[in-house]
Amino acid sequence: QKEVEQDPGPLSVPEGAIVSLNCTYSNSAFQYFMWYRQYSRKGPELLMYTYSSGNKEDGRFTAQVDKSSKYISLFIRDSQPSDSATYLCAMSYGGATNKLIFGTGTLLAVQP
Amino acid sequence: ETGVTQTPRHLVMGMTNKKSLKCEQHLGHNAMYWYKQSAKKPLELMFVYSLEERVENNSVPSRFSPECPNSSHLFLHLHTLQPEDSALYLCASSPRSTGGRPEAFFGQGTRLTVV
Numbered sequence: 001q002k003e004v005e006q007d008p009g010p011l012s013v014p015e016g017a018i019v020s021l022n023c024t025y026s027n028s029a030f031q032y033f034m035w036y037r038q039y040s041r042k043g044p045e046l047l048m049y050t051y052s053s054g055n056k057e058d059g060r061f062t063a064q065v066d067k068s069s070k071y072i073s074l075f076i077r078d079s080q081p082s083d084s085a086t087y088l089c090a091m092s093y094g095g096a097t098n099k100l101i102f103g104t105g106t107l108l109a110v111q112p
Numbered sequence: 113e114t115g116v117t118q119t120p121r122h123l124v125m126g127m128t129n130k131k132s133l134k135c136e137q138h139l140g141h142n143a144m145y146w147y148k149q150s151a152k153k154p155l156e157l158m159f160v161y162s163l164e165e166r167v168e169n170n171s172v173p174s175r176f177s178p179e180c181p182n183s184s185h186l187f188l189h190l191h192t193l194q195p196e197d198s199a200l201y202l203c204a205s206s207p208r209s210t211g212g213r214p215e216a217f218f219g220q221g222t223r224l225t226v227v
Contacts, residue, residue: 008152032214043116043202043218044155088155092214099145099168100216102155 003027006089006103015112019076023089023103026070030091030101033065035074038086038105047087048074079110115139118203118219126227127193133222135186135203142207144186145216146178149200161186193226200224 006023013019021035032051036044048063050056050072056063062075072091076083086105116137125131137144146158160168161180175197177189186203200223204216 002154004154034215036218041223043118043220046215046217049215090155094214099157099160100155100214104152104154 003101004089004091004103007106008104010107010109012109012111013079015079015081015110017079017110019074019079019083019108019110021074021076021087021089021106021108023072023091024070025072025091025101027091027093027101028067028070029093031094032092033063033072034090034092034100035061035063036088036090036102038088040085044088081110081112084109116203116205116217116219118201118222120222121220122223122225124225124227125190125193127195129193130189130191132190133188133201133203133224135188135219137184137186137203137205137217139205139207139217141205141217142183143205144180144183145204145206146186146188147202147204147218149202149221155202158188190224193224195226198225 004025035048037047038044050063050065053065053067060077064073086107088105089103090100092100119134142163144161147155149155158172159178164180175192179187200221202221203219206216
């Protein structure tokens with residue numbers, strides 16, 4: 001079983017739709033949860049960061065963490081064509097190296 | 113611009129060549145990482161350096177050899193690679209290697225093709 005599971009998509013939505021992206025994980029020791037956005041031919045850029053359970057909002061983006069279900073989500077409101085990218089979830093339990101464990105990424109296409 | 117710069121952006125090399133990838137971070141971070149990104153696979157952590165010391169090597173073949181001369185620079189030396197090593201190689205840095213926020217900041221990557 002992979003430590004982090006993420007549906008690779010592709011996910012296609014019309015402009016203005018609410019997008020829901022999700023990851024599940026198996027290691028209950030994860031404490032830090034991140035979402036990265038990666039445009040084609042670019043490196044991943046940090047979008048949202050959450051520590052432990054709860055919600056975090058930043059503009060049109062909301063990150064949710066449910067540690068009891070080992071489930072994290074990223075919601076995008078009023079989606080725009082510029083949101084078209086691959087979204088990667090990543091997790092860490094801190095530790096000596098703070099290494100990140102990534103999902104495979106979900107390819108999102110927002111149609112104008 | 114994330115403050116992490118990788119060169120070259122693209123590299124094509126034969127299986128008998130020797131080449132090096134370079135990464136430079138201008139963020140004052142003290143941990144640096146090499147990741148490999150292949151199609152339809154999660155990012156794979158290759159190496160972690162903390163304060164210029166290698167602290168993790170994820171069973172990477174010896175044909176990949178990292179070097180961290182100081183906390184701002186990271187290299188990945190390549191020799192006798194195989195076609196399956198073709199991928200996007202990403203460098204990242206983070207503020208601290210232990211404790212605190214673990215988020216990493218990535219460079220644009222080097223697209224490597226082995227022929």
